[in-house]
Amino acid sequence: MMIIRPVERGDLSGLMALAGKTGGGLTSLPVDEKTLSERIERSINTWQGGLSKGDQGYVFVLEETASRKVVGICAIEVAVGLNDPWYNYRFGTLVHASKELNIYNALPTLFLSNDHTGSSELCTLFLDADWRKEGNGYLLSKSRFLFMAAFRERFNDKVVAEMRGVIDEHGHSPFWESLGNRFFSMEFSRADYLCGTGQKAFIAELMPKHPIYTDFLSPEAQAVIGEVHPQTAPARAVLEAEGFRYRNYVDIFDGGPTLECDIDRVRAIRKSRMTEVVIGQPATDDLPVCLVANENYHNFRAMLIKANPKGDRLIIDATTAEALNCSTGDKVRLVRLCPEEKKV
Numbered sequence: 001m002m003i004i005r006p007v008e009r010g011d012l013s014g015l016m017a018l019a020g021k022t023g024g025g026l027t028s029l030p031v032d033e034k035t036l037s038e039r040i041e042r043s044i045n046t047w048q049g050g051l052s053k054g055d056q057g058y059v060f061v062l063e064e065t066a067s068r069k070v071v072g073i074c075a076i077e078v079a080v081g082l083n084d085p086w087y088n089y090r091f092g093t094l095v096h097a098s099k100e101l102n103i104y105n106a107l108p109t110l111f112l113s114n115d116h117t118g119s120s121e122l123c124t125l126f127l128d129a130d131w132r133k134e135g136n137g138y139l140l141s142k143s144r145f146l147f148m149a150a151f152r153e154r155f156n157d158k159v160v161a162e163m164r165g166v167i168d169e170h171g172h173s174p175f176w177e178s179l180g181n182r183f184f185s186m187e188f189s190r191a192d193y194l195c196g197t198g199q200k201a202f203i204a205e206l207m208p209k210h211p212i213y214t215d216f217l218s219p220e221a222q223a224v225i226g227e228v229h230p231q232t233a234p235a236r237a238v239l240e241a242e243g244f245r246y247r248n249y250v251d252i253f254d255g256g257p258t259l260e261c262d263i264d265r266v267r268a269i270r271k272s273r274m275t276e277v278v279i280g281q282p283a284t285d286d287l288p289v290c291l292v293a294n295e296n297y298h299n300f301r302a303m304l305i306k307a308n309p310k311g312d313r314l315i316i317d318a319t320t321a322e323a324l325n326c327s328t329g330d331k332v333r334l335v336r337l338c339p340e341e342k343k344v
């Protein structure tokens with residue numbers, strides 16, 4: 001069985017193994033034991049209630065219960081940009097026009113912004129390639145929505161996700177080569193690593209301060225503005241199907257898109273409902289796959305179960321109930337895994 005649970009100290013080696021497989025550009029999952037260990041501690045402290053809003057971050061793992069192997073990770077930052085400034089470029093327009101000469105030029109321009117300050121952020125989504133099957137990617141990404149629905153008051157009204165931008169097989173980012181490199185004088189991978197390991201002061205010190213006319217960037221850099229890494233296309237598709245949209249904000253390093261959605265408009269949050277657990281013989285009819293989570297803050301669990309998304313009782317066997325950390329009479333939250341027209 002596959003379950004989502006809060007990260008624990010014993011997961012460090014599992015996280016290191018996952019970090020080694022990302023291929024780069026997944027900023028918040030660097031191959032660095034100290035950073036990952038601090039991240040685990042921060043997550044544990046978040047659950048224990050000892051941190052201010054700007055420091056809070058929940059980390060979850062996907063575990064295969066038989067082997068207890070950790071095969072995926074996902075996270076939520078509660079409120080970004082409250083400790084250090086949170087930068088994005090807004091991809092907008094500047095118009096230069098002369099009526100007299102009948103000349104009109106609308107120039108695409110990148111404007112530095114801190115517009116997402118305070119938003120909650122979905123991040124650090126990674127599933128071991130061997131486990132990209134049977135809805136695991138959906139479970140990993142969307143389980144966060146059941147947690148947010150259950151503990152809604154802990155999160156901001158706006159949720160964002162910064163998607164990994166385009167880099168080639170050698171880790172080179174066309175956007176960085178044309179823009180960031182001029183100012184930061186280092187490889188993209190180093191800048192990404194510094195950010196991921198918390199050494200972010202250099203950004204404010206070195207970054208360009210003025211709007212950037214994108215016509216002056218290389219054609220390769222222009223082409224990847226708002227585009228995702230090929231392996232991030234599924235992550236983007238999952239969020240867009242839940243209601244997230246690209247609203248012209250991009251990453252300052254690799255040009256990857258920021259997706260955003262009002263928390264109460266996320267499909268899985270909006271449509272999720274409570275149902276009562278009954279331990280027994282589950283129905284064998286052809287029911288849709290649902291995302292199910294307990295409402296136990298400290299022992300949160302989520303998993304995929306075939307169930308009637310509209311039923312007022314959820315019949316599950318004892319093994320499933322144990323994995324979900326619940327028993328007969330408990331209320332759990334449930335939502336159809338995919339919008340009606342889709343099947344996993």
Ligand SMILES: CC(C)(COP(=O)(O)OP(=O)(O)OC[C@H]1O[C@@H](n2cnc3c(N)ncnc32)[C@H](O)[C@@H]1OP(=O)(O)O)[C@@H](O)C(=O)NCCC(=O)NCCSC(=O)CCC(=O)O
Nearest residue numbers: 122123124125126127132137163164231232233234235237
């Ligand atoms: C993101 C996941 C976990 C998703 O898992 P899977 O690959 O198993 O997902 P899947 O079920 O195969 O696909 C999910 C949906 O994407 C669609 N899909 C698949 N390939 C696609 C492509 N090339 N272009 C467009 N859509 C595509 C599928 O048809 C399906 O949608 P339909 O059902 O509609 O057909 C994985 O791919 C992964 O670990 N990727 C590498 C890491 C990564 O780049 N992570 C994101 C970094 S950015 C980040 O972390 C912030 C975002 C966040 O936290 O959510």
Ligand SMILES: NC(=[NH2+])NCCC[C@H](N)C(=O)O
Nearest residue numbers: 026027028123124162251256
């Ligand atoms: N455009 C970027 N490189 N942003 C970082 C992408 C990955 C992702 N948001 C993370 O959690 O690390």
